[in-house]
Amino acid sequence: MSVDLAKDIALLKRKKNAIILAHYYQVSEIQEVADYVGDSLGLSQKAAETNKDIIVFAGVHFMAETAKILNPNKNVLLPDLLAGCSLADSCPPSAFQKLVETHPNHVVITYINCSAEIKAMSDLVCTSSNAEQIVNSIPEGVPIIFAPDKNLGKYIQKKTGREMLLWDGSCIVHEAFSFDKLLKLYQKHPGSKIIAHPESESHILETANYVGSTAGMIDYVKKNPSEKFIVATEAGILHKMKEQVPHTLLIPAPAEEDNTCACSECAFMKMNTLQKLYDCLLNETPQIEVRETIRKKAILPIERMLELSK
Numbered sequence: 001m002s003v004d005l006a007k008d009i010a011l012l013k014r015k016k017n018a019i020i021l022a023h024y025y026q027v028s029e030i031q032e033v034a035d036y037v038g039d040s041l042g043l044s045q046k047a048a049e050t051n052k053d054i055i056v057f058a059g060v061h062f063m064a065e066t067a068k069i070l071n072p073n074k075n076v077l078l079p080d081l082l083a084g085c086s087l088a089d090s091c092p093p094s095a096f097q098k099l100v101e102t103h104p105n106h107v108v109i110t111y112i113n114c115s116a117e118i119k120a121m122s123d124l125v126c127t128s129s130n131a132e133q134i135v136n137s138i139p140e141g142v143p144i145i146f147a148p149d150k151n152l153g154k155y156i157q158k159k160t161g162r163e164m165l166l167w168d169g170s171c172i173v174h175e176a177f178s179f180d181k182l183l184k185l186y187q188k189h190p191g192s193k194i195i196a197h198p199e200s201e202s203h204i205l206e207t208a209n210y211v212g213s214t215a216g217m218i219d220y221v222k223k224n225p226s227e228k229f230i231v232a233t234e235a236g237i238l239h240k241m242k243e244q245v246p247h248t249l250l251i252p253a254p255a256e257e258d259n260t261c262a263c264s265e266c267a268f269m270k271m272n273t274l275q276k277l278y279d280c281l282l283n284e285t286p287q288i289e290v291r292e293t294i295r296k297k298a299i300l301p302i303e304r305m306l307e308l309s310k
């Protein structure tokens with residue numbers, strides 16, 4: 001890592017009374033300078049409780065947008081404004097509005113990987129670590145729309161036994177894992193534990209020994225006595241995982257198209273660099289903006305989620 005740049009970021013952060021929040025999928029150099037590294041739930045909890053003036057959100061747009069919804073008077077910065085999310089993009093507001101309007105008796109639960117406009121049409125937001133709990137909070141018999149991730153939706157249907165109306169969205173990174181290559185990898189490493197993020201497809205999740213959020217996966221490898229794990233999520237997670245279990249073999253699950261590095265990276269998450277993080281803190285741009293009419297509606301399902309996740 002560039003030591004000077006990291007030092008300059010630390011100085012600037014203090015001078016400007018800023019906090020750096022980073023997702024586990026960020027490049028290692030960014031995770032190293034962050035005040036907090038976590039999963040989507042942990043990051044929104046941190047964003048909700050911070051008293052700093054500036055939040056630098058090293059993650060993707062919907063995450064920084066959630067922080068801004070919770071902190072309308074703070075300056076929320078995203079190192080690269082183009083850091084989006086295929087899953088959030090798979091749910092355009094106009095199409096989603098039609099679905100909601102044609103199913104007025106449904107409770108609308110949306111995965112946090114969606115835009116502020118979609119959150120504004122929702123009753124509850126959830127993340128991969130609390131989706132089951134959020135769905136279970138809805139009384140039996142009340143119909144549910146779940147969007148935008150169909151893979152997480154199908155998984156939660158199985159876990160809760162609740163039929164839900166699922167939006168047909170997905171994450172390009174987690175859908176790219178190859179089941180056949182995963183089985184071959186397992187044959188090479190018999191006895192290893194397969195751990196997977198619930199954005200992965202059903203056949204991967206059915207084979208996995210553990211399914212959970214990025215924070216949940218790290219916790220699992222810490223507590224499980226196994227010496228080898230096949231890890232089916234974005235490769236950035238390996239940085240913190242290795243720190244937690246330095247003597248354990250962590251094998252990234254292979255993607256279908258991947259014949260070289262055998263790992264899966266989210267191109268959106270990787271748009272943020274240490275240099276861009278420094279520049280955005282220095283210049284206080286790019287800033288996240290959310291229209292007040294949308295923000296006022298979008299904060300309600302996020303606050304309900306935070307309340308249920310205490």
Ligand code: 13P
Nearest residue numbers: 039040127128129213214
């Ligand atoms: P979590 O942070 O909830 O594990 O979700 C991972 C993800 O894909 C974020 O986009």
Ligand code: SF4
Nearest residue numbers: 085086087171173266
């Ligand atoms: Fe979106 Fe998938 Fe990247 Fe997460 S890993 S930010 S869901 S594209």
